[in-house]
Amino acid sequence: RAIQTPTRGIGGVALEEFNTYCELVEEHHSQTVGHLSQPPPSPLDVLLSLSSRETIPDNGNGMPPPGDAMSTRAINRFIPFSSQMRNLRSSAKRETVSGLLSTIIDTLDLKTHFDSISKTSGEFEDRWGNVMELCQASERYSDDGPAAAVISNNxxxxxxxxxxxxxxxxxxxxxxxxxxxxxxxxxxxxxxxxxxxxxxxxxxxxxxxxx
Structure with missing residues (x-):
């Protein structure tokens, strides 16, 4: 809600339907592959699956379709958001932290959003100054590789x-x-x-x- 993404269409009812679908997926998982000690799909996994049914591994047992818990209207509202988050996660695997922040700012058009919610030009300048401060701070991690890359001495x-x-x-x-x-x-x-x-x-x- 802080960055108003998605801009509209996903309210309390749609979220409740999505949560119900997450519970349905988890129940299906426990009945089919839970005995293999595999962790259940996370809500993010479920969200991303709405724009690609290949996201959640089903071990050949199939997955319950979203329509079993969500209305067509809710599904259609979630799909663009799912696709957007999928692209950002993909960017995190390729881009540095600094590059990822730039992609997020551009993809979500945050400058326009902060301008629209600021009551004065001074308020906007403060908000945007904070964003630029974050971007500047992120540059120190540029030598560490992609934002989502695992760093470990182990x-x-x-x-x-x-x-x-x-x-x-x-x-x-x-x-x-x-x-x-x-x-x-x-x-x-x-x-x-x-x-x-x-x-x-x-x-x-x-x-x-x-x-």
């Missing part, structure tokens, strides 16, 4: 994590790092733990990014 971890960014076969005690993850860690300001009424009063960590 050779076994590097070999286990493939170009898709999969870490399911990596020793859980191994910390997997990527240039994008390191960048987000470095620009994030972590607040103190506190009670959050939205999470049933359970302790929660809140992260505020520069922009």
């Amino acid at each position: 050779e076994d971890a590097s070999n286990a994590a493939d170009m898709e960014g999969s870490t399911e076969n990596v020793d859980k005690s191994t910390i997997i790092e990527t240039p994008l993850g390191n960048f987000l860690d470095d620009v994030a300001l972590l607040t103190d733990m506190g009670d959050n009424s939205d999470l049933n009063n359970s302790p929660a960590l809140v992260t505020n990014l520069m922009t």
